[in-house]
Amino acid sequence: MAETAAVLDRADCPDLAARLHAAVDDVLGAYDRKQAVESADREILGCLREVEESCLKNPPQVGQLLQIQRAARMPTTAGGPGELESFAPPTRPGVEIRILPGLTTWLAVIDSIAVVLPKQQDRPERERTVLRAPAVLAVATWAFHQARPAPPLGTALPQLSQLEVRILRCLSAGLKDEQAARRLEISVRTYRRRVTSLCDRLHASSRFEAGVAAAKRGLV
Template sequence: MKEARKDTMLRSLGMSSHAEAVYRAALRHQDHGVVALAQDTGLTVQEVRAALDELALLALLKPSAQFEGRLRAVSPDVGLTALLASAEAELASRHAQVEAARAEIAAIAADHRSSRSFDGGTRLEGLDAIRSRLEELQRATEFECLSLNPGGAHRPEARETAAPLNEEALQRGIKIRAVCRESFRNDADTLAYARWLVERGSQMRTVPTVPIQMIIIDRKAAVLPVHVDNPRAGALEIRSPGIVTALHALFEQIWEAGTPFGRQLPRDSDGCTATEKALLKIVAAGDTDEAAARKLGVSLRTVRRMMAQLMERLDAASRFQAGVNATKRGWL
């Protein structure tokens, strides 16, 4: 009867399926030669010879004392047990190497953290370091991720990096809330990404201006830019409980003032949108049109058009007069 040809766990001991089939057949028929073993296993003569060479290398065949010029199969209690002991020793050695590598990684990571650490936080130098740390933090998030986003359109590479992380977090039940500038609605790609996030369970609100870029993880850590005007230059990871609590309060205050994504931007009792009120405050503070455009995330042309409309509604011949009239009417 031919031996069944199949893969088994003996392959983990370095034995191929052909070698195992021949070994099993040789154990049953110690007097069978190459041709007979080929018939027993359904292998070709060439395949049997290759299997016999393999078994000899594994010390599972020895010269036969009964049949001259032939080999006998070594008892599995001896041959296979020896192979198993060798595999176990190799596994133990590999495990020791892995544990040594784990300890080395921990030491390198600790040294890396200490080189960037300051009292209550860590400094992250450059965009790569920031993104790498944000990936670590997001994967370790337990229940909540909050963010303030003062930018307008999101860069494509930033969306490509954030999308899988956000999706994985939402699938784990992480609550994501984000505040963005209203001007992001002017970019089709960013708008589509926002819809994608909201459809998957994120919450998003918009306000005319966002004071600073910020991410808060589990109300335990906050990431802020080192330079407000250049968030790509570096960031600070803050873990001081008092500071994080204050930053969380700032987020909640801005969140409450925001308009939920998907709703039409409301007008107040004076007929003004939040963006128009924000523009009046910016101009009243003495900022230029260019500065107002940067803060609102809109074009200079849009700022001038909005300001002209506001001046007309306020019966003002100048921006200064517009500010005075807006104050008298209680718009500011």
């Protein structure tokens, strides 16, 4: 707990993504990245690969926070005295995904005992590291609960009109409402109404999140 408190004190930036980066970077500096992967780490990485194949259908994306709960192998009732206890096959892991705009990596909290994240951003699907430091676990879990829930897996992507795509581009460019309305040749009132509608369709709580969600989904 002392390590956790120290890292949180140093990561005093009010931005959630920045605090998470600070905690992870602080602990990564104390690790030898050339250490051999332990058996327990291989099990953790195997669980993440299973989630990618069965639920995500691809590697985690930048800005995603995953919480994964592996299912335990439960013993079945023995047939009679003296018989060996058998175990039922494990079920699929439980997975919840949340989105944290501004986070330039992804991470997965598994069983509340380990955090998995990419070692190199240019090879996020191949180079992974497993951390068990209390500081990283505490901040990652806290960030997950503060982040915005992602749309349910399999949710169809919204179809955007040409005007809506242009509005999202104005948002990503940081234009003020009046500037964007003039560029699009619509009234400021219509522009603001369209922006509100887009945020609802993209499950975004702000204009910034709407731009991030659209870019991640390849809508603009």
